[in-house]
Amino acid sequence: MSASKTSKSSFAPLAQPVFAVLWAATVLGNTGSFMRDVASSWLMTDLSASPAAVAMVQAAGTLPIFLLAIPAGVLTDILDRRKFLIAIQLLLASVSITLMVLAQTGMLSISALIGLTFMGGIGAALMGPTWQAIVPELVKREDVKSAVALNSLGINVARSIGPAAGGLLLAAFGAGVTYGADVASYIIVIAALLWWPRVSNANDTLAEGFFGAFRAGLRYTRASRPLHVVLLRAAIFFAFASAVWALLPLVARQLLGGDAGFYGILLGAVGVGAVGGALIMPRLRARLDADGLVLVAVIVTAVVMAVLSFAPPRWLAVVVLLFLGAAWITALTTLNGAAQSVLPNWVRGRGLAVYLTVFNGAMTAGSIGWGAVGEATGVSGALLLGAGGLLVAGLVMHRLKLPAGDADMVPSNHWPEPLVAEPVAHDRGPVLILIEYHVEKKHRTAFLHAIHALAQERRRDGAYGWGVTEDAADAEKMVEWFMVESWAEHLRQHKRVSNADADLQGKVLAYHAGPEKPVVRHFLSINRPGAV
Template sequence: MTTTPDEGAFAPLRERVFAVLWVATVLGNVGSFMRDVASGWLVTELSPHPAAVAAVQAAASLPVFLFAIPAGVLADILDRRRFLIAVQCLLAAVSAALMLLSHSGALDLASLLALTFVGGIGAALMGPTWQAIVPALVPRTQLRSAVALNSLGVNIARSLGPAAGGVLLATWGAAVTYGADLLTYALVIAALLWWRPTPAATDPLAEPFGGALRAGLRHAMANRDLHRVLLRAGLFFAFASAAWALLPLVGRQLLQGDAAFYGVMLGAVGSGAIGGALALPQLRQRLGADALLMVAAWLCAAVMALLALSPPRALALAALLLLGVAWIVALTILGSLTQTVLPNWVRGRGLAVYLTVFNGALATGSLAWGAIAQGLGLVGTLLLAAATLAVLGVVARRWPLPAGDEVLDPALAWPVPELAGAVPGERGPVLVHVEYRVAAGDRPAFEALLVQLSAHRRGDGASDWGVTEDAADPQQLVEWFVLPSWQEHLRQHHRTSQAAVALQARLHQFHQGPGKPVVRHLLTLRPVPLHQN
């Protein structure tokens, strides 16, 4: 992707709507991190066991693992703005409950975990939708910069929120800290009410929830570029999660700090992430995504190993700056690649799959490292996680990340099918034949392209795909694919990307028959009972 002179790392902020929503999100995340500091520190007072501390991290991440995919479906079929407002109201209610329970002295471990879990549900509902609106706010050429700015905004909040939360917690207590978080939701809701996106036209091919869920899962299963991103994300975050799951105990036990110092620790991570985000465009240009992700794994491993040695506080804070750099590099690279390998029609669902893997890795890793720390001890667990992550940073390069440079905008190049009469949308399954005549010497190259095209067919809605040859004439080949219904095939017409159409054009060059390859649409008949004598 080329960068024009008027673009750059901060170019999306020149888009007014993006800038307003970005600022509101930063303020909202400041409040969320203040809440997280209060919850993370309170659990060390409610229970000294590592498993209980790690359970808070898991309670926040597990709902995203469980509900992100249904949330992604809702992000693609509902009004995204109204949906976000409703989710913000839910999260505000969670903070209000935490504030009231803290003020009354009734907050215990069970209620803290339960409310953290409900807050995680809100995060699960919000995550795919918030990320899915980004392409509507900026030009495509600024998409990666916008994703990077979103990550930068999170880490600006990570640098300010924990420090502010630690001060509030140490000075006025948890109730005030939760109350400050509650106020930030009002700012986010106000920004969403101000935003007036262009109303979408009524879509006669709008998907119901069940069909949209199946189509989204089919696309995720067929998108090979997405598979590589998910694999690398799962491996990195499952092992890097040890740093986050055990950080409250590191602050309390190894560094002998209080709540305010714990907030400073998290603030150091956020500050490092800001620096990492600003340097990332130049680093990515020099090293590439794969090398940077390996460096991020090494940095994270080095920080965990150093913290295990109970260093002086100043040295620990310096190390946490590097942890922030590593975290922002991994988040931005994997998040931006996920955006670029997804077409817009399934963006919310695809991002939900990514968030499911990301948060599943965090939740599973947090619980696992907490359990290991129960038996092995805090120091031994940190050293084990560091050694494993350092080795994994090298091994994972066997599965290189995709370039993310395919044009996935709808091509709208398929002609309207010729019909003898009206076809009910629910009728199906539909079998589509594309008939080619290919010389024997061209078969290997032709079949290699067909295999690439098959991923697009399945990703755009086909439930099955194959290629056959005529037993009497092996040069006559038929590519076939199956759609669940006629309406789903019409949706496929609107989904097929420019990359897929370019692949089809290359296939057509091998066709030696008269005219273009013949396309047939075969509709399944109702079963006819056999004659009974």
């Protein structure tokens, strides 16, 4: 493929007006958010020189995402997404207006700053899964991957502009003006969302309620071993790498003797490096697999942290933070891509919300922990310990390979509709499903091995209990059973089974020796007479 065709494909979504308008508005909104964060982090260094207090600003921004990402993913699927996004923008605007008023009047305190940063984090937690979920609504199906990549690029463009602009505004005009610029960015985003001519989806008779969708998402996460690997690798990396983010304001002020403008330049360098990293990512992927990319990111991040710990010249600090940005976007996109690759569409939002929970939980715990280490050892000591820990952990985790993500997760739709004597209420349950196989003794061990591999698929798609039994009167008659919480949930299972799952089922069916297909029976729970 030529470079021109690649470029055209990469930027094709911008030719679609709705995506282009919302993408531009999102870049402006994120730019304003980064400006707000710079002002808040720097103001905290004015209010307190304590590393723990400064790190609390980082923790207050990420803790709500850790706590609320999964509920936010569920709300994304059951609410009108445009109205939900507008409500979130109004919440974020009110936070920045309050910060602006308190900063202008000189009434901003440590507790108020941390509390309002926490409220801003709530808005970010609710917004993240929703922005990701609307992408397929804005572009053609073949442009979805390019649109996702453009969203990532837009975030890093904002990261490269916002901190530097925020630092300059803060140094020249004060915190009030900086927060005011953030408020203006939310007005632009709201206007774009109001302009978006979104058509509401028709009512789905199998639409999930909040708690049912919440449980289904957790069940899938608990049963998906490939996702567990991604989550563990992400938690380890971000827990150690969070040291540089938590302590960077003190690096700028104490180790490098800079002001608010210089702190903004440092953060801007990270953003520029991230944009550069995103542009060279295709070349890196051609040479390295996912595990190699994460290992490179680990090594570069550890080296940058070590260099910063020795209070280098300011120009060198800016240079190494360019490399930090490239390493950060490499790790972020690789781990996020690995998570996406093992998630089917029906649970993608909730699965990514779990990933965001782990990511922000690691960042939050890491920020608090490295702030405490900084209190005990100083900023330089904390950075050196973080660099050493990250390098050791990265080398150890490199042995735990990320999933290849080559399974076909497209729904197979090969399950026939269940036979019923009369219509069944969707909320009736639980439901017991029995599948009867005839397996010759010589194939017994192989059959059991295959069907236990199928157990994880049953649980991922909605079963909360699973087992396999044999007939006491006929050892060659085997019955697989699993339970789901309601009839509607079982009907959803029919729509969730993927082509990869169908392949697993095909391996099981290969050992069925009966003249016909295995007999499938459905049993519904009934109340005792007179019970309500």
